[in-house]
Amino acid sequence: EEHGQPIPERQGVVRWLVRLNGETHWFDTQADAIRTFPQIPPKSFTFISATIYDNPILMQRDPGYLASLYALPRVEQARLLHGNWNVFPSKGDYFKRGDFEIINGVESISVFTQIVLAWDFAATEPSESNPDPDWTVGILMAKCRDGYFYVLDMVRQRLNPTDLKRLFVNTVISHAQLYPQMTCRIPQDPAAAGKITAQYYIDMLNDIGFYNTKAVNVTGSKASRAIPASQQTGLKKVRVMAGGWNGAFFSELESFIGESQKGIHDDIVDSFSDGINELITDAQYLEII
Numbered sequence: 001e002e003h004g005q006p007i008p009e010r011q012g013v014v015r016w017l018v019r020l021n022g023e024t025h026w027f028d029t030q031a032d033a034i035r036t037f038p039q040i041p042p043k044s045f046t047f048i049s050a051t052i053y054d055n056p057i058l059m060q061r062d063p064g065y066l067a068s069l070y071a072l073p074r075v076e077q078a079r080l081l082h083g084n085w086n087v088f089p090s091k092g093d094y095f096k097r098g099d100f101e102i103i104n105g106v107e108s109i110s111v112f113t114q115i116v117l118a119w120d121f122a123a124t125e126p127s128e129s130n131p132d133p134d135w136t137v138g139i140l141m142a143k144c145r146d147g148y149f150y151v152l153d154m155v156r157q158r159l160n161p162t163d164l165k166r167l168f169v170n171t172v173i174s175h176a177q178l179y180p181q182m183t184c185r186i187p188q189d190p191a192a193a194g195k196i197t198a199q200y201y202i203d204m205l206n207d208i209g210f211y212n213t214k215a216v217n218v219t220g221s222k223a224s225r226a227i228p229a230s231q232q233t234g235l236k237k238v239r240v241m242a243g244g245w246n247g248a249f250f251s252e253l254e255s256f257i258g259e260s261q262k263g264i265h266d267d268i269v270d271s272f273s274d275g276i277n278e279l280i281t282d283a284q285y286l287e288i289i
Contacts, residue, residue: 008049010047011047011048011049012046012047012048013046013047014044014045014046015027015044015045015046016028016029016030016032016033016043016044016045017033017042017043017045018033018036018037018040018042018043019043020037020040025037027042030042030044049083050083051081051082051083052065052066052069052081069081072230072231075093075258076223076227093257093258094226094229094230094253094256094257094258094269095229095230095233095250095253095254095256095269096233096254097250097253097254099233099234099236099238100151100233100236100239100240100250101236101238101240102239102240102242102246103150103239103240103241103242104241104242105241106150109142109178109179111144111145111146112142112143112144112145112150112179113143113144113145114143114181114183114278114279115140115141115142115143115179115181115182115183116140116141116142116182116183116184116185116275116278116279117138117139117140117141117171117172117175117182117183117184117185118138118139118141118185118271118272118274118275118278119136119138119168119184119185119186119187119271119274120135120136120137120138120187120267120268120270120271120274121136121164121186121187122134122135122136122158122164122267123136123159123160123161123164124158124160125158125159125160126158133158134158134265134267135156135157135158135265135267135268136155136156136157136159136164136167136168136267137154137155137156137267137268137270137271138154138155138167138168138171138271139151139153139154139268139271139272139275140152140153140154140175140179140182141272141275141278141279142179142279143279143280147237148237148238148239149232149237149238149239149276149279150238150239150240150241151238151239151240151241151249151272151275152241153175153241153243153245154243154245154248154249154268154271155167155171155245156245156248156267156268165204168201168204169204169205169208172184172205172208172210173208173210176210181212183212183213183214183278184205184210184212184213184214185213185214185215185216185274185275185278186198186201186202186213186214186215186216187215187216187218187270187274188215188216188217188218189217189218190217190218190219194218195215198215199215201213201215202215214278216274216278221258222258222266222269222270222273223258225270225273225274225277226256226258226269226273228273228276228280229272229273229275229276229277232276232280238276248268249268249272252264252265252266252267252268252269253268253272256269
């Protein structure tokens with residue numbers, strides 16, 4: 001490929017390769033490969049370019065699949081729709097501030113069909129040895145009858161385990177008083193320790209009379225978890241309540257590139273993505289398999 005795009009004249013051309021000590025050696029003919037490496041059988045290889053448009057049966061059986069591809073963030077769309085695997089992510093691929101609508105309030109909470117308080121936990125205070133640890137983030141979100149999603153509030157602090165417990169409980173109590181139907185969603189690592197930690201948080205809330213807590217296994221990459229949220233914001237279906245936390249919220253979302261980012265936090269991204277995933281319905285989740 002040239003700049004990630006298929007080169008037409010190379011389609012269907014058979015080439016030969018030999019792998020030796022982690023290095024790939026290419027040859028135009030089998031004879032050239034055998035002559036150079038007589039003790040190693042060569043492998044043949046050819047490239048056939050194809051896109052969704054070359055699969056009319058899929059297009060006929062699932063016409064919504066093409067719409068799902070177009071709804072993907074830029075990098076995933078370039079790879080899965082156009083076959084460009086050399087495209088690189090950049091800031092703003094997943095979230096753009098201009099795609100969110102800022103609001104100053106809602107007429108009534110009765111317009112909400114679901115409300116979730118989604119968390120991403122960390123338990124380290126800044127120190128001399130670790131001046132920039134991860135943040136604990138809790139984002140309150142709702143789904144409206146008109147199909148829009150609302151980001152209502154956010155807490156974001158770096159705390160030790162004791163203060164984290166206090167922040168968690170107090171935040172759940174204050175929001176549950178306003179939104180009795182609220183679900184509290186917490187992440188659960190798949191290992192045994194993750195299950196124990198999740199149960200600890202659930203028990204903590206049960207002790208204060210809050211029983212609607214949901215622990216969800218953290219699976220897949222951060223990028224795949226963020227795709228539904230990216231799709232909904234790209235469709236301009238997310239409204240954000242004006243508040244002093246907006247700056248940090250938008251700054252982190254716009255900086256997210258879907259891959260490892262040294263020195264750039266993604267705690268808000270994880271919490272926001274999990275909130276959307278909790279609120280979204282199967283019909284709205286344009287999942288690419």
